[in-house]
């Protein structure tokens with residue numbers, strides 16, 4: 001696993017007492033100001049006994065591993081991290097002139113999780129599933145819109161996708177999506193605004209389905225996961 005090294009000063013009782021080793025629960029109870037490095041460390045710690053997560057999901061897009069790991073703990077960690085308006089994710093921020101959003105890998109454990117920063121500047125992602133994994137995200141800058149669709153009952157001959165919900169996600173909020181909840185696409189509110197989101201995928205995956213409208217039918221593609229930067233360096 002690759003760690004990041006930036007820290008911000010924390011005023012919580014744990015740090016004032018010079019306590020350097022915390023459990024996940026202690027960290028949450030103390031309202032400790034998490035650095036990105038610590039967030040990833042605690043996500044890894046929370047999942048350390050969950051290395052069979054991949055075995056819980058299959059190749060379809062209706063399976064889920066959601067009840068096989070401490071999801072609420074990871075949500076709490078993401079909330080805690082974003083509640084202090086962190087800036088240490090800037091190290092992974094990347095924009096270019098061609099893409100309406102960039103995907104930037106921060107940390108990866110092959111059996112447990114992927115953490116990624118997405119920088120949005122207009123446009124939207126394709127409609128996609130999450131390959132049976134959970135996607136937990138927090139918005140660290142700006143506002144994004146999620147358009148959520150009902151997951152189709154079949155993977156073949158899909159004529160249309162029905163919208164389930166449209167919602168705006170604001171800075172500091174934490175959001176969950178998986179294939180049982182639905183498919184989705186993400187976008188900024190308009191083409192002139194920027195937003196940055198931090199995503200944690202549990203377990204990691206390398207391929208997902210994307211969905212395109214084509215001649216009154218939905219074309220399903222298998223899309224391989226790629227990144228514009230990995231660990232702070234362009235690929």
Ligand SMILES: [Fe+2]
Pocket residue numbers: 128129130135177184
């Ligand atoms: Fe997604």
